[in-house]
Amino acid sequence: MSGQKHYVLAAGGTGGHMVPAASLAAELGRRGHHVSLISDDRGVRFPGLFDKVQTHVLPAGRLAGGPIGWAKAARAMIAGRAQAIELYRHQKPAAVIGFGGYPALPALLAAFKAGIPTAVHEQNAVLGRVNRLVAGRVDAIATSYANVARLKEKYRGKAHLVGNPVRDAVLALRSQPYPLLEEDGIFRVLVTGGSQGASVLSQVVPDGLSLLPIAFRRRLQVTHQARIEDIDAARAKYADLSIAAELATYLPDMPEQLAWAHLVIARAGASTLAELTCAGRPAILVPLPSATDDHQTANAKEMTDAGGARTIAQTAFTPVELAKQMQRLGLDPAALQNAAGRARSCGRPDAARDLADLVENLDAPLGDMPIGVSLPNRKPSFA
Incomplete structure (x- = not known):
């Protein structure tokens, strides 16, 4: 589609929602379009993602807390929807795209009311609550996985x-080779629990590494993202070892940390897996057991089935199990490099381009918009 347009992106304020929204914003900007963001207080302050994008915070609420909580959420949603309708009168967006999270809901409800084309993007292998609520009314549903549970x-x-x-x-890491690993060379490990960290990684990883053969342990170089309440204890453990x-x-x-990592130990959040598979980095994944609909376990399945990752349930994530998996991967450079290639095979580097193509076609005449692409066997081909 040609011509400059204005698009509204609506996303909850976590990294899993904000990172893909920011990637789409950048791609639409390269195509000459204007973009604005609707989010919550966390989202508009997310470091480095939307610094040059006009942002709006609207009331949203959250469907939790029983009848009283639901009533409060409903009032907030109604207020947010009214504010979004007023915003659209001035901005006249060509389309509104939701990325999940409750702050996206009033923006989409306002778009339905105003007759504005809509789409949602689902980052996880399980359709999220907000996306399930609006799935019947949006014009398109963009998915990150071929198999998406709870998609009717x-x-x-x-x-x-x-x-x-x-x-x-x-x-950009996709065009770089997997870092050379010699049998007696430095073995670089990245430990990350996503934007909020993960206490279980700080508790288990140092103890697991302590069980490795001393020759292997001396080769390790670790970068570890930890929660503020866990960081001092984890630092002390590494120092003692x-x-x-x-x-x-x-x-x-x-991105720099991923570039040098030989192995990543991480949660199985959607953005984490997208980055691992795009860069081609093997991983040991520990899905968050409290994630809604256990979506992190579902997220990890594709990469694990391909041989690019090993998934360990948190209940089984012990120092002994971690040491066992580390030795299987780390003591065989050829096997590790093969796992990196298998991880890379799951990546979808054209995601921002394909999503932008879909968004640009949302206001196409009926019959011209590229819908009806079969899942799970085909990627979309856009006119």
Whole structure:
């Protein structure tokens, strides 16, 4: 589609929603379009993602807390919807795209009321709550996985497999080779629990590494993202073990960390997996057991089935099990490099491009919009 347009992106304020939204914003900007963001207080302050994008915070609420909580959420949603309708009168967006999270809901409800084309992007292998609520009314559903649980059969005709967009700096890693690993060389490990960290990784990983053969342990170089309440204890454990380790509560240079990592130990959040598969980095994955609908376990399945990752349930994630998996991967450079290639085979580096193509076609005449792409066997081909 030609001509400059204005698109509204609506996303909840977590990294899993904000990173793909920012990637789409960047791609639409490169195509000459204007983009604005609707989110919550966390989203508009997310570091480095939407610095040059006009942002709006609208009331949203959250469907929790029983009848009283639901009533409060309903009032907030109604207020947010009214504010979004007023916003659209001035901005006249060509389309509104939701990325999940409750802050996306009033923006989409307002778009339905105003007759504005809509789409949602689902980052996980299980359709999220907000996306399930609006699936019947949006014009298109963009998915990150070929198999998406809780996507009703009657909506599959408007589902499009595009992948989960990643930042340009991560996308650039795809053209770089997997870092050379010699049998007696430095073995670089990245430990990350996503944007919020993960206490279980800080508790188990140092103890697991302590069980490795001493010759292997001396080769380790660890970068570990930890929660602020866990970081001092984890740092002390690494020091006691004489393992070279750098710890931080936030890693602003994640693409650089991925570039040098031989192995990643991580949660199985959607953005984490998109970056691992795009860059081609093997991983040991520990899905968050409290994730809604156990979507992190579902997320990890594709990469694990391909041989690019090993998934360990949190209940089984012990120092002994971690040491066992580390030795299987780390003591055989050829096997590790093969796992990196298998991880890379799951990546969808054109996700931002394909999602932008879909978005640009949302206001196409009926019959011209590329809908009805079969899942799970085909990627979309856009006119």
